[in-house]
């Protein structure tokens with residue numbers, strides 16, 4: 001197939017803004033395309049040479065493109081640069097310069113789609129030293145054989161500027177019309193696309209095997225399935241009603257969504273946007289290799305930053321440190337992650353996407369060998385409002401955003417690529433941001449693990465309630481302590497150690513070690529939330545809940561100048577919560 005056919009079609013497509021016309025033009029192009037290269041034509045039409053999840057880009061910078069054009073046209077780079085300034089489009093400039101080229105190529109070979117594709121592929125795969133020169137030479141070679149119109153589109157493609165405005169759905173429409181028996185069958189193609197994220201493969205299957213082939217379209221480990229998303233409701237009553245009175249309520253972890261594809265010993269991770277992010281999380285890859293007891297599988301998880309010393313969840317923002325090309329080893333050490341698995345889409349040859357949610361969850365439970373770093377999303381089966389509300393508060397307390405409530409109905413399939421009512425998120429804002437530090441009393445401690453074995457992993461801290469003259473726990477803090485602090489703390493607290501919880505300390509949490517309320521330390525938290533486990537200001541804001549400080553960090557300020565009764569009061573914490581609350585609660 002001549003590349004000129006494509007260029008011709010592009011020109012027409014570009015000239016229209018009407019979707020129907022665009023679809024017709026595309027149908028024409030696809031019908032005129034030999035079936036064995038239809039996938040390539042589909043990628044090219046979208047300005048790509050592979051589906052998005054393949055981490056390969058042609059990536060030609062404008063400067064390099066200008067050099068190649070100079071070589072192919074025999075004109076000076078400066079002339080070309082001038083023209084690009086005028087046209088603002090390297091494609092148009094290429095068309096002009098190839099039309100008026102000084103250098104005539106004697107053995108000009110007409111360009112075929114196959115050749116253009118092969119050269120672009122070579123360019124995308126070139127790396128290392130000499131890559132720039134080689135890319136330039138390859139591009140110049142193509143341009144030398146191109147007609148002016150072809151040059152325009154080649155140039156736009158290599159520089160990432162081919163913006164024909166053809167949406168994925170338009171391509172599916174066109175494929176349905178050209179090979180799938182009509183537009184009314186688009187749904188089948190759409191599903192194939194949603195479970196493969198690969199328009200090229202869908203095109204090939206429908207062109208070669210027709211609609212029947214598409215109906216039998218198989219999930220392939222390594223091709224990301226487009227994510228299922230949630231709707232949102234703001235009360236447990238509405239949620240239960242919508243889900244038929246009963247649901248699986250899972251913690252909504254606050255991290256990065258990961259779709260893990262495991263093929264024997266090879267694990268690939270895809271982001272919510274279907275990018276391959278395996279290199280950001282080598283530790284997650286290893287964890288999955290170790291704890292997934294299936295040969296081949298596609299599983300979904302939320303990847304959450306955890307505190308290396310306490311194992312507690314950290315805010316989502318800490319995962320930013322993983323978005324880097326270099327120094328990932330160090331980032332892995334400083335910002336470790338845990339995986340909370342929440343769905344199984346494929347296990348050992350079985351496509352589970354059309355199975356109901358409870359079956360998928362069972363499949364997940366069967367193959368996950370739980371460890372501290374790989375867990376199945378915590379859940380309950382809830383059928384009453386009170387239970388759901390308590391579980392929500394518990395989730396918030398543990399550092400989650402809220403809950404994802406999932407339908408248990410027969411039709412609760414995995415709706416790839418869709419936002420629907422089968423999953424409903426519940427994340428009412430019970431959070432209020434903290435800007436001020438607080439001074440809290442150390443009332444208990446927890447033994448450390450790992451690097452902190454032999455010392456304390458976290459301290460249980462309380463605010464003072466002068467009315468009742470008691471200390472009410474408000475947070476557990478394990479962050480911000482240096483090695484020096486860790487050595488000093490047990491010594492400092494030793495003389496206040498007691499065998500039981502102190503009579504003036506109010507706590508539901510069981511500490512490993514209890515202290516007399518004497519030592520005061522300064523803490524900066526990220527936010528104050530309602531909490532079912534801390535008793536600070538219990539029942540004040542909401543019946544049955546207290547307030548907790550989330551993501552607390554020791555400022556390294558020991559308030560030796562303060563007695564326990566000088567610590568921040570419960571009333572002050574209530575005031576901070578109220579004044580900073582983003583949304584008024586009920």
Ligand code: ATP
Nearest residue numbers: 229230250251252253254256257302342377404425
């Ligand atoms: P949000 O900002 O609320 O995360 P969103 O648009 O990113 O919104 P939603 O559909 O609203 O996505 O929420 C679903 C997201 O919640 C998922 O993409 C996933 O990353 C995350 N999540 C955390 N825990 C779970 C869970 N148990 N089940 C499903 N998704 C979960």
